Amino acid sequence: MKFLFIALAVAAVIFVRVRIFRGRRRRRASEGPMQDSASEAEAVTSPVSPPRQARARSWHLLEGSLGEVGMVATREISERVRSRIFRIGTLVILVAVAAAIIIPTLHSSGGPTIQTVGVVGRQSPATEQIVKTAGTTEQDSVKIVQEPSLSAAKSGLRSGAVDFVLVDGSQVLLDKPASNSSPADPALVHDVADYLGVLKAYQAAGLTPAQGTQIDRAKPVPVVSLQPSSKGTTKTTSVFGVVLLFLMLTQYNTWILIGVMQEKASRVVEVLLATVRPIQLLGGKVLGIGLVAMGQATLIVGFALAIAAAVGSDLLHGTAPLVLACDLLWLVLGYAFYCWVYAAAGSTAERQDQVQTLALPLSIPILVGYIFSITVASSGNADLFFKVLAYLPPTAPFCMPVLVGLGQVTWWEFVASVLITMAGTVGMAAFAARIYSRAVLRTGGRVRVRELLSRTVH
Amino acid sequence: MSGLLELEGLRRTFGALTALDDLSFEVPAGQVIGFLGPNGAGKTTTMRAIFGLTDLDAGTVQWNGRPVGHAERRRFGYMPEERGLYPGMLVGDQVEYLGRLHGLSAADAATATDAWLERLDIADRRDSKVEALSHGNQQRVQLMAALVHAPELLVLDEPLSGLDPSGIDAIGHVLVDQAQAGCCVIFSSHQLDQVEDLCERVVIIDHGHLVVSGTVDELATSGTRRLVVRVEGDRTAGWARHLPGVTVSEVNAGAVRLALESSVDSDDVLHAAMRAGRITQFSFERRRLSEVFREALA
Numbered sequence: 001m002k003f004l005f006i007a008l009a010v011a012a013v014i015f016v017r018v019r020i021f022r023g024r025r026r027r028r029a030s031e032g033p034m035q036d037s038a039s040e041a042e043a044v045t046s047p048v049s050p051p052r053q054a055r056a057r058s059w060h061l062l063e064g065s066l067g068e069v070g071m072v073a074t075r076e077i078s079e080r081v082r083s084r085i086f087r088i089g090t091l092v093i094l095v096a097v098a099a100a101i102i103i104p105t106l107h108s109s110g111g112p113t114i115q116t117v118g119v120v121g122r123q124s125p126a127t128e129q130i131v132k133t134a135g136t137t138e139q140d141s142v143k144i145v146q147e148p149s150l151s152a153a154k155s156g157l158r159s160g161a162v163d164f165v166l167v168d169g170s171q172v173l174l175d176k177p178a179s180n181s182s183p184a185d186p187a188l189v190h191d192v193a194d195y196l197g198v199l200k201a202y203q204a205a206g207l208t209p210a211q212g213t214q215i216d217r218a219k220p221v222p223v224v225s226l227q228p229s230s231k232g233t234t235k236t237t238s239v240f241g242v243v244l245l246f247l248m249l250t251q252y253n254t255w256i257l258i259g260v261m262q263e264k265a266s267r268v269v270e271v272l273l274a275t276v277r278p279i280q281l282l283g284g285k286v287l288g289i290g291l292v293a294m295g296q297a298t299l300i301v302g303f304a305l306a307i308a309a310a311v312g313s314d315l316l317h318g319t320a321p322l323v324l325a326c327d328l329l330w331l332v333l334g335y336a337f338y339c340w341v342y343a344a345a346g347s348t349a350e351r352q353d354q355v356q357t358l359a360l361p362l363s364i365p366i367l368v369g370y371i372f373s374i375t376v377a378s379s380g381n382a383d384l385f386f387k388v389l390a391y392l393p394p395t396a397p398f399c400m401p402v403l404v405g406l407g408q409v410t411w412w413e414f415v416a417s418v419l420i421t422m423a424g425t426v427g428m429a430a431f432a433a434r435i436y437s438r439a440v441l442r443t444g445g446r447v448r449v450r451e452l453l454s455r456t457v458h
Numbered sequence: 459m460s461g462l463l464e465l466e467g468l469r470r471t472f473g474a475l476t477a478l479d480d481l482s483f484e485v486p487a488g489q490v491i492g493f494l495g496p497n498g499a500g501k502t503t504t505m506r507a508i509f510g511l512t513d514l515d516a517g518t519v520q521w522n523g524r525p526v527g528h529a530e531r532r533r534f535g536y537m538p539e540e541r542g543l544y545p546g547m548l549v550g551d552q553v554e555y556l557g558r559l560h561g562l563s564a565a566d567a568a569t570a571t572d573a574w575l576e577r578l579d580i581a582d583r584r585d586s587k588v589e590a591l592s593h594g595n596q597q598r599v600q601l602m603a604a605l606v607h608a609p610e611l612l613v614l615d616e617p618l619s620g621l622d623p624s625g626i627d628a629i630g631h632v633l634v635d636q637a638q639a640g641c642c643v644i645f646s647s648h649q650l651d652q653v654e655d656l657c658e659r660v661v662i663i664d665h666g667h668l669v670v671s672g673t674v675d676e677l678a679t680s681g682t683r684r685l686v687v688r689v690e691g692d693r694t695a696g697w698a699r700h701l702p703g704v705t706v707s708e709v710n711a712g713a714v715r716l717a718l719e720s721s722v723d724s725d726d727v728l729h730a731a732m733r734a735g736r737i738t739q740f741s742f743e744r745r746r747l748s749e750v751f752r753e754a755l756a
Contacts, residue, residue: 267542
């Protein structure tokens with residue numbers, strides 16, 4: 001099944017690449033040759049325009065319901081989704097997600113699923129039972145074959161007729177050391193060797209088969225804790241969610257930062273602000289990029305869930321679905337909080353190097369949340385400091401989903417964190433809108449926030 | 459379509475620099491107004507103030523007697539000094555988008571965009587990215603962005619800079635047509651010959667305050683009268699040098715250029731010339747706008 005999925009994923013990648021290539025070739029064919037003149041470096045495009053109706057369809061429902069904000073948002077969505085970088089980037093992320101889910105499952109159960117076990121000499125019924133039990137544990141289908149002699153068993157091993165051999169119930173014989181690339185499933189070999197050792201120990205201790213069975217059926221005593229039990233931790237899902245949140249928040253906020261800077265650098269912002277208010281322009285940009293972000297995130301998470309279900313990844317075990325739902329919610333909340341910060345920062349810059357200077361300090365709270373969350377998600381131990389971080393708007397998007405995965409948060413604590421983050425977002429939006437409206441029309445060098453906040457604004 | 463833009467007592471300072479200093483003038487409908495001044499005179503600040511793009515320390519901007527707000531600005535068209543377009547966006551999409559932001563429906567924006575693309579002779583560039591266009595064509599697209607919604611007021615900051623003669627003609631014709639259709643048109647430029655050809659009125663400012671305002675005809679004929687006289691055989695203009703109130707400003711290949719004070723009767727000059735010899739030329743000279751400009755700022 002998992003190999004089928006890998007083949008499908010590869011086919012999907014090839015299909016999309018071919019579509020992109022053909023589309024590019026069609027465009028080139030319709031555009032015709034480029035003019036060589038240095039003074040008039042204009043590409044000759046097709047004189048045939050697409051039908052007006054098709055263009056009219058591009059104006060979406062957003063415009064009707066949100067006016068100028070909707071128009072700005074629609075332009076952002078249209079331009080982002082149309083860009084080749086976005087399409088290829090999404091494809092790369094999907095491939096990376098598929099690889100991250102599939103490769104561990106290949107590694108953890110890479111051995112063959114049908115195991116032929118040769119038996120030499122006298123075997124007790126208990127030995128046969130041990131082999132079958134181990135096969136069930138390791139999800140291997142076990143077939144037992146009686147070998148006439150040790151030499152016949154060895155030739156069977158070399159030819160591959162049997163995967164491993166039990167000699168007199170006291171030895172496991174392999175053609176080569178067990179590994180993921182060997183015919184014998186290393187986990188099955190390990191289990192059988194363990195069980196046979198225990199069986200020999202029972203016999204050496206003089207236990208009857210009934211006594212041995214009684215010991216085998218022993219159950220652990222109950223373990224009771226004073227705190228209510230958790231619903232089970234989902235380390236893999238938590239780590240996956242934190243990484244996804246980090247990548248997406250970084251990417252989408254960088255879009256905002258660069259988008260605002262480019263509008264200022266190209267001076268188009270002056271044309272736009274001659275007819276729309278700064279808050280409308282900013283709100284439309286944030287909304288448009290946010291919708292693209294949510295669309296891409298939903299696609300990636302949906303794709304991850306489908307692949308995880310198909311290959312039997314432990315990404316979906318325990319509280320994993322809840323953690324993923326939290327990740328999506330906190331992606332929205334995290335984006336809503338950070339987008340204003342990045343927009344305000346972008347409005348103070350008008351060159352690429354200024355953006356790079358701004359990006360590092362802005363990313364520090366994101367990095368703090370990310371590093372602490374990865375550490376806690378891996379170790380499973382959330383200390384008080386981490387729990388405090390889960391209530392601070394800059395770090396809550398990373399920390400709170402991890403606490404949910406660990407089962408260390410109640411519903412009201414979760415809601416409290418959401419409300420604190422929303423309140424922080426409102427405050428940040430008001431502050432950022434003020435910075436943006438004052439800075440975005442000021443050109444001729446990077447604008448200092450201190451100047452913008454002073455009483456006299458020029 | 460008719461309207462009146464009134465700027466009253468505009469004042470704006472940037473630290474120690476006074477950009478606008480009690481500046482007042484009007485832009486009536488149906489005329490092309492040339493907005494002139496040396497670099498740093500405050501032209502761009504004035505235009506940005508009309509669109510609320512810079513704060514004012516004092517003064518008001520009114521449209522038809524009411525303060526200009528967001529609703530009014532949606533009916534204005536603006537072409538900033540530093541061109542502002544999305545470099546990677548298609549020409550047609552960009553103009554339609556800006557038309558929509560000014561209140562046009564999707565269908566009207568598409569129709570108006572097509573009409574302007576045809577009018578400015580760049581219909582074949584509808585699906586080109588702006589960054590792929592030449593400077594002249596980018597300038598045309600920028601003008602379309604200001605015109606697509608049929609504005610009542612058109613404010614253009616240096617629309618003719620960097621254009622070849624055909625580009626200047628194309629944009630010039632559009633401005634005149636807009637004014638004739640009842641639009642208020644004001645544009646800044648340092649190309650005074652073009653301004654003189656296109657404009658009916660000019661406003662000249664310096665250091666943020668008004669220096670001269672009037673029709674081109676008024677300015678060309680106001681101030682010191684200039685007379686060019688040719689007298690056969692005369693190379694020195696000796697006959698004119700003793701006339702009271704008359705200054706010989708230039709003698710060039712027999713043509714004598716005279717500046718007459720307001721008290722001087724030109725008939726007296728004519729008689730003096732006739733006494734000196736046979737007259738082959740006797741004409742009043744209109745001042746070029748460039749002279750008006752230089753005199754105003756002197």
